[in-house]
Amino acid sequence: MNEHRELREQLGVYALGHGTADERAAVRAHLDGCAACRAELAALVPLRARLADVDPDRLDEVPAPPPGLGDRVLAGIAAEQATGQARPGRRRWAPAVAAVGIAAAAFGVGWLVRPVPDAPPLEAVAVQVTAPDVAATADVVPHTWGMEVRLHGAGFTAGEVYRVQVTEDDGGTVPAGEFLGVGPAQLDCNLNSSVLREDAIGFQVLDSSGAVVVTSDL
Known part of the structure; x- marks a missing residue:
């Protein structure tokens, strides 16, 4: 064995x-x-x-988010809170959720828009x-x-x-x-x-x- x-x-x-x-x-x-x-x-x-x-020369590259992505995500969260759709019990979690969402979105979009060699x-x-x-x-x-x-x-x-x-x-x-x-x-x-x-x-x-x-x- x-x-x-x-x-x-x-x-x-x-x-x-x-x-x-x-x-x-x-x-x-x-x-x-x-x-x-x-x-x-x-x-x-x-x-x-x-x-x-x-x-192999690009394995250490860190994808960068497109300009304005963070502002758009925060603006969307603010708009949701303004309309009263966010539950009161969850508001204290909004900054942490927003940070995680921004990080995930930045990585995903950055990977998609990365330059691809010919x-x-x-x-x-x-x-x-x-x-x-x-x-x-x-x-x-x-x-x-x-x-x-x-x-x-x-x-x-x-x-x-x-x-x-x-x-x-x-x-x-x-x-x-x-x-x-x-x-x-x-x-x-x-x-x-x-x-x-x-x-x-x-x-x-x-x-x-x-x-x-x-x-x-x-």
């Missing part, structure tokens, strides 16, 4: 493509015999795409599928730190671990992460490589046996 708990705690790291080679091998071996962890990993994999869209440029690429039950499409996104592969598809064997690698212009290959197949369900995952777009000539998706199931020439 202790080993199961320890390996289960590593599923998040594994889903993000991190961990040492020995740690990842231990998780893969555990997944082969644990249906519960395979199901949990399948639920974690789609979150990686959302995390890839997070801008979406990264997507380059649709052609893919060739060699596995009979797999359907796939892909886009690549150039970054200053490398290249991102956004893979979409269905038919990847449920519970099987697939590896993605990017081929450089000198013929070498660089790992771009792994994902877990979810069977006939729609699969969307973002895979990151340190290879710059201008240095990449293709990428491949390999199954657990090392066979290529999807390939693309860039």
Whole structure:
């Protein structure tokens, strides 16, 4: 049970493509015999795409309320009290309620009106599928730190671990992460490589046996 708990705690790291080679091998071996962890990993994999869209430079930003929001909230409270709709027993709570309301409104509206960076440029690429039950499409996104592969598809064997690698212009290959197949369900995952777009000539998706199931020439 202790080993199961320890390996289960590593599923998040594994889903993000991190961990040492020995740690990842231990998780893969555990997944082969644990249906519960395979199901949990399948639920974690789609979150990686959302995390890839997070801008780490903006995590500490505090949303600011729009101008005049506090005055409008206080004016509304004052108008309600003036019409006698506020219950006498609750008037002593009005300042505290107003403060909480202003804080909540400021945070919510500030989050909604925060500046949103432009979406990264997507380059649709052609893919060739060699596995009979797999359907796939892909886009690549150039970054200053490398290249991102956004893979979409269905038919990847449920519970099987697939590896993605990017081929450089000198013929070498660089790992771009792994994902877990979810069977006939729609699969969307973002895979990151340190290879710059201008240095990449293709990428491949390999199954657990090392066979290529999807390939693309860039």
